[in-house]
Amino acid sequence: MLGVTxxxxxxxxxxxxxxxxxxxxxxxxxxxxxxxxxxxCRIDPFGNGPQYGVCGADRDTIVARHLVRMMAAGTAAHSExxxxxxxxxxxxxxxxxxxxxVHDDEKLHxxxxxxxxxxxxxxxxxxxxxxxxxxxxxxxNQDYDKPCHWISSSLPAPRLKKLSDLGLLPHNIDAMVAQSxxxxxxxxxxxxxxxxxxxxxxxxxxxxxxxxATELSDVLFGTPxxxxxxxxxxxxxxxxxxxxxxxxxxxLSEIICNVAADLHDEAVxxxxxxxxxxxxxxxxxxxxxxxxxxxxxxxxxxxELPIATGALEAMIVDVQCVMPSLPRIAAxxxxxxxxxxxQNKITGATHIEFEEERxxxxxxxxxxxxxxxxxxxxxxxxxIPDEKQExxxxxxxxxxxxxxxxxxxxxxxxxxxxxxxxGAIQGVxxxxxxxxxxxxxxxxxLTMAKSLAKRNVLVVATxxxxxxxxxxxxxxxxxxxxxxGEGLRGVxxxxxxxxxxxxxxxxxLHMGACVDNSRAVALVTALANxxxxxxxxxxxxxxxxxxxxxxxxxxxxxxxxxxxxxHLGTVPPVVGSDVVTxxxxxxxxxxxxxxxxxxxxxxxxxxxxxxxxxxxxxxxGLSTAPRRPALSPTxxxxxxxPAPALLPx
Amino acid sequence: MAAESQARRExxxxxxxxxxxxxxxxxxxxxxVSHAEGHDLFSxxxxxxxxxxxxxxxxxxxxxxxxxxxQCEDAPCTAVCPTGAxxxxxGMVEIIGQHCIGCKLCAMVCPFGVITVKAEVAADGTALTxxxxxxxxxxxxxxxxxxxxEETACVQSCPTKAIQLVDLDEYRKALxxxxxxxxxxxxxxxxx
Ligand code: SF4
Ligand code: SF4
Ligand code: SF4
Ligand code: SF4
Numbered sequence: 028m029l030g031v032t033x034x035x036x037x038x039x040x041x042x043x044x045x046x047x048x049x050x051x052x053x054x055x056x057x058x059x060x061x062x063x064x065x066x067x068c069r070i071d072p073f074g075n076g077p078q079y080g081v082c083g084a085d086r087d088t089i090v091a092r093h094l095v096r097m098m099a100a101g102t103a104a105h106s107e108x109x110x111x112x113x114x115x116x117x118x119x120x121x122x123x124x125x126x127x128x129v130h131d132d133e134k135l136h137x138x139x140x141x142x143x144x145x146x147x148x149x150x151x152x153x154x155x156x157x158x159x160x161x162x163x164x165x166x167x168n169q170d171y172d173k174p175c176h177w178i179s180s181s182l183p184a185p186r187l188k189k190l191s192d193l194g195l196l197p198h199n200i201d202a203m204v205a206q207s208x209x210x211x212x213x214x215x216x217x218x219x220x221x222x223x224x225x226x227x228x229x230x231x232x233x234x235x236x237x238x239x240a241t242e243l244s245d246v247l248f249g250t251p252x253x254x255x256x257x258x259x260x261x262x263x264x265x266x267x268x269x270x271x272x273x274x275x276x277x278x279l280s281e282i283i284c285n286v287a288a289d290l291h292d293e294a295v296x297x298x299x300x301x302x303x304x305x306x307x308x309x310x311x312x313x314x315x316x317x318x319x320x321x322x323x324x325x326x327x328x329x330x331e332l333p334i335a336t337g338a339l340e341a342m343i344v345d346v347q348c349v350m351p352s353l354p355r356i357a358a359x360x361x362x363x364x365x366x367x368x369x370q371n372k373i374t375g376a377t378h379i380e381f382e383e384e385r386x387x388x389x390x391x392x393x394x395x396x397x398x399x400x401x402x403x404x405x406x407x408x409x410x411i412p413d414e415k416q417e418x419x420x421x422x423x424x425x426x427x428x429x430x431x432x433x434x435x436x437x438x439x440x441x442x443x444x445x446x447x448x449x450g451a452i453q454g455v456x457x458x459x460x461x462x463x464x465x466x467x468x469x470x471x472x473l474t475m476a477k478s479l480a481k482r483n484v485l486v487v488a489t490x491x492x493x494x495x496x497x498x499x500x501x502x503x504x505x506x507x508x509x510x511x512g513e514g515l516r517g518v519x520x521x522x523x524x525x526x527x528x529x530x531x532x533x534x535x536l537h538m539g540a541c542v543d544n545s546r547a548v549a550l551v552t553a554l555a556n557x558x559x560x561x562x563x564x565x566x567x568x569x570x571x572x573x574x575x576x577x578x579x580x581x582x583x584x585x586x587x588x589x590x591x592x593x594h595l596g597t598v599p600p601v602v603g604s605d606v607v608t609x610x611x612x613x614x615x616x617x618x619x620x621x622x623x624x625x626x627x628x629x630x631x632x633x634x635x636x637x638x639x640x641x642x643x644x645x646x647x648g649l650s651t652a653p654r655r656p657a658l659s660p661t662x663x664x665x666x667x668x669p670a671p672a673l674l675p676x
Numbered sequence: 677m678a679a680e681s682q683a684r685r686e687x688x689x690x691x692x693x694x695x696x697x698x699x700x701x702x703x704x705x706x707x708x709v710s711h712a713e714g715h716d717l718f719s720x721x722x723x724x725x726x727x728x729x730x731x732x733x734x735x736x737x738x739x740x741x742x743x744x745x746x747q748c749e750d751a752p753c754t755a756v757c758p759t760g761a762x763x764x765x766x767g768m769v770e771i772i773g774q775h776c777i778g779c780k781l782c783a784m785v786c787p788f789g790v791i792t793v794k795a796e797v798a799a800d801g802t803a804l805t806x807x808x809x810x811x812x813x814x815x816x817x818x819x820x821x822x823x824x825x826e827e828t829a830c831v832q833s834c835p836t837k838a839i840q841l842v843d844l845d846e847y848r849k850a851l852x853x854x855x856x857x858x859x860x861x862x863x864x865x866x867x868x
Contacts, residue, residue, distance in 0.1 A: 051699070056717065073727040076704075
């Protein structure tokens with residue numbers, strides 16, 4: 028595909044990345060401050076030039092403030108998504124939306140029970156109305172001492188206590204975002220320790236937003252169960268009206284899928300014998316893939332390429348991670364880019380405003396634009412690559428527990444716990460996050476997952492990590508035989524067979540979109556509760572080896588806050604401050620159990636994560652793997668002063 | 677032959693266009709890192725190396741541009757160097773690190789103020805030496821040999837292409853052609 032764009036002289040993300048080289052050293056190290064109009068101020072990283080901004084901010088203040096702002100932006104993004112879903116649920120409860128309904132009553136009851144919403148003898152609409160109101164309370168509560176409902180009903184007790192003791196439990200998502208912006212304003216919070224504490228708190232608000240977004244989406248659209256799907260550009264069809272949905276929010280894409288069948292005949296009449304072919308891109312793609320097995324065309328970095336097949340009639344986008352270049356690329360082909368969210372428009376795109384009240388009607392209108400556009404296709408320019416990869420997806424926490432229940436119905440988690448104890452499974456790694464043009468697309472994911480699966484580490488994935496593994500063939504039974512160590516292979520085979528999958532579970536379990544990292548939290552919480560320990564005791568680690576977005580910074584930070592060793596494969600803009608670097612690594616480890624590991628080399632990163640798993644196993648008194656010579660880390664940090672603490676202990 | 681024609685040429689210089697320079701200091705960072713013995717930016721910063729750029733972005737009277745060694749043909753720095761560390765060589769003025777004693781005479785006589793004599797290793801205060809030797813623009817000779825880069829690190833790093841390596845022969849030729857073009861235009865209709 029890149030050959031096609033190159034021949035046509037079309038610049039893609041990779042060309043734009045090249046044109047940006049070299050990137051600014053001040054920005055890369057976090058030493059450029061643009062917070063007020065006296066700036067930009069830059070701190071000389073080598074100590075020759077200025078060491079303070081005009082206002083007097085030093086390197087630590089500047090780095091910490093900007094980092095916290097990234098976390099706040101990521102939190103705002105997920106939580107806005109969550110608010111959208113919660114409002115939809117509220118309006119379903121008020122009988123205002125006719126195109127939506129509860130698709131998973133069982134989950135509704137489970138969630139309601141968790142949040143203390145009474146269900147006995149109540150109408151479903153009353154339950155969801157109250158559930159939505161309780162949820163929206165997490166955006167409204169003004170009592171600083173009353174933590175958000177979702178997080179405080181979802182994490183293990185010891186973790187909640189720890190977070191509460193450190194003053195880290197958020198009371199209101201919106202207030203946390205506003206407070207982060209306010210404390211990082213010029214002339215406000217300047218102490219790096221205190222700033223990072225604020226960052227941890229806003230990041231935990233992000234977790235709260237993710238939890239509610241995921242769980243309420245399950246209530247409305249169904250909880251994912253294992254389902255077969257396909258991934259990569261070969262999912263586009265020559266004889267169909269191809270429509271890609273790109274972005275994050277399932278509210279529109281679900282309806283698009285629902286009404287596509289109704290318009291089948293119109294598509295056929297327009298000359299497409301196979302009707303309408305909906306494919307996913309990025310996390311909207313993951314949502315649909317998880318719930319309905321809708322094929323995934325690609326993940327973030329290559330989102331421009333489906334257009335270059337010359338066979339894409341429309342790309343419907345909503346929010347987050349949508350490249351503003353799409354209409355420019357589409358202008359070279361016949362594809363129409365359709366924006367649908369009032370707050371997310373792109374110059375050159377067609378905007379069709381989405382309203383939940385008229386969801387089906389608007390979905391039909393959008394699909395008709397695509398059908399109508401089919402005739403503008405230039406058959407000579409159609410070039411759909413053959414690449415297409417089968418993938419078993421849909422491993423929500425409930426999906427995983429159900430698969431485990433086929434082995435032990437009375438105590439589903441027991442087989443997992445037993446195998447972790449015996450060492451057949453050494454631990455669990457969650458791969459999350461994005462693609463980043465700085466890294467060969469999907470390379471770090473595949474390298475690290477193969478390295479860890481071989482060492483019997485169970486891999487779960489969300490977001491664009493999932494896309495990478497689906498395309499890379501890591502979500503098949505065959506991959507288990509090929510890549511897993513003996514212990515893990517045995518377990519996955521036993522469960523897969525008991526669950527009637529006709530083969531082993533895949534080595535990488537697709538847990539959903541990036542907002543669904545909360546599913547992984549639910550899984551580790553269940554494990555921690557089962558063992559009566561904290562998350563920071565479990566042999567569980569996380570990795571965002573190709574992190575890119577501000578959401579990834581928020582996710583990574585709460586992952587640290589809940590106690591997970593968390594790897595980043597891209598260097599975040601913090602290196603300019605050894606104090607901040609120390610806070611999010613060593614100090615976090617000492618006080619939270621979780622900590623960041625920054626390592627661009629995927630082989631070394633896999634080793635570091637494996638070591639972190641071994642450290643946890645040793646802590647629990649479990650058997651550990653023989654030690655191997657440690658590879659030297661790519662970056663060695665030399666602190667200028669003794670490691671600070673987050674809070675005086 | 678090549679050496680002979682080289683000998684008759686002036687030393688190469690870095691040309692800076694003040695109209696294009698944004699004052700972003702990228703060239704300074706690139707210069708410091710390209711002389712950091714294999715470190716990249718992140719590892720150099722993480723290890724807290726006190727790296728020195730050999731160029732200096734200067735802002736005066738509303739004009740901003742980097743200054744670095746002009747590779748003078750009759751260089752005062754070479755004239756005063758007591759050890760012969762600072763000397764004319766193939767197409768440039770070089771300072772041989774092993775021979776430099778850090779006496780700062782060259783730094784004092786350089787009319788452009790582009791020699792620094794600070795150490796790039798942290799001194800512990802007890803050593804016999806501060807490891808300080810004279811440093812100035814070396815046209816990235818070693819770095820270019822190692823990386824195969826044609827341009828110098830600062831030229832590569834400049835986002836607005838405000839700086840370039842200039843061969844004076846070519847520079848003059850371009851000037852002559854530009855002026856000749858103007859003269860031809862101006863005198864086309866005049867016959868004396
Ligand atoms: S807040 Fe301080 S450091 Fe930041 S731009 Fe303003 S003066 Fe400069
Ligand atoms: S990199 Fe270019 S624009 Fe930036 S300070 Fe240097 S010469 Fe000026
Ligand atoms: S260091 Fe100064 S005096 Fe020596 S050659 Fe360079 S510009 Fe001239
Ligand atoms: S040519 Fe090389 S040594 Fe000279 S100023 Fe530029 S980067 Fe520094």
